[in-house]
Amino acid sequence: MRVLIVEDTEQIRKAVVRALKANKYAVDDTGDGKDGLWHALEYDYDVIILDIMLPNLDGKQILKQIRDAGKSTPVLFLTALDQIEDKIEGFKIGADDYLVKSFAIEELLARVEALSRRRYQQASPLLRIADLELDRSAKIVKRNNQVLNLTPQSFSLLELLMLRQGQVVSRHEIEESIYDEYVNPMSNVVESAVYALRKAIQIDKTSSQLIQTKRGMGYFIQDNQA
Template sequence: MRLLLVEDDQALQQELQKQLLLQNYSVDVASDGEIALFQGLEYDYDIAVIDLGLPKIDGTTVVKALREKGRNFPILILTARDRWQDKVSGLDAGADDYLTKPFHVEELTSRLNALIRRSAGKASTMINNGPYSLDIATSQVLVEQVSVSLSAHEFKVFKYLMLHVGEVISKTTLTEHIYDQDFDLDSNVIEVFIRRLRKKLDPDSKYNFIETKRGQGYRLLKFT
């Protein structure tokens, strides 16, 4: 999942980025509202965490501008402000949830997981597709109820495909959603991860669950 983290407190930004990377998010960062708005409009994010008290352009204005431009990814706002009016203004601008500082990182990641599930139409942390199951909360993958170990990047690729079952996803899109913003998007490493997923999750080619659409990308088949 590709996440935009907008926080001007450098110590907090670095700590949150570190913790979110450990949760298998690909994290892009911005330290002011101007950069945040540019990145939010330029790149396709799965979710954003935006502080309200930002330099140059405040967080509420950033959220409102993103929504007006048609950006519909979930947004969680962070605020050190205790006034309920500030929280309401952020939600009215288009944010989906908020956290008041200080907060526990565990609560942040729980809220983010819930927002991602909601945006994908999933009520549970467990995503099921025929013989395949993926638990967003625990990063566990099951095939016919048997746990299979995946590397962090393999899990990110499979998770993205599971959240977009039946859709054709390009290599560029997959790369953007599993790596940070400074990664070389021309890399063919996605092919390696797809090959590994096929070997680990369908070693006997029983399901042929990932289709290669030549010149377009990959599609995870939808099972009934």
């Protein structure tokens, strides 16, 4: 999953970025309103964390332009404005959630995870296919009840494929979802990531191959035994 944070207080922004990355999210960040708007319109994020008081362009203006562009990305306002009128205004212009500073990182992570579930219409944090299980809240993957040690990128890729179970996910969609803006689009990072994930979830020779390739189109996950 990929998250954008637009927050001009560097200490807060860095703390949130560290926490998100530690929880297997790909993260882009900026402290400038105009730069934040560019990112929000240029990339397809799973969640956007948006401060209201920003230099050059405030969070409310950013959110309005995001919605005017037809993007329904879940937006969490992160702000010092704690009056009920401020919250109501934020919800009216399209915010999905509101968190007042100062806040506990654990609460922010829980809200981000809930918003990303809502985007994919997932009521439960548990995703299952065949004998493979992914817990989006605990960030744990099991196969045949055996806990697997996945890298953050492998976890994010598996999560994306399981959320889109049975659907082909293109190389571009994978790049947009699990990597930050610094990935080289001409590299073979996606192919390498898929290879690494296949290897990580193949616990023994009898394990079925769940991740399939649709040549020229992308990848999908499917239980061939079903």
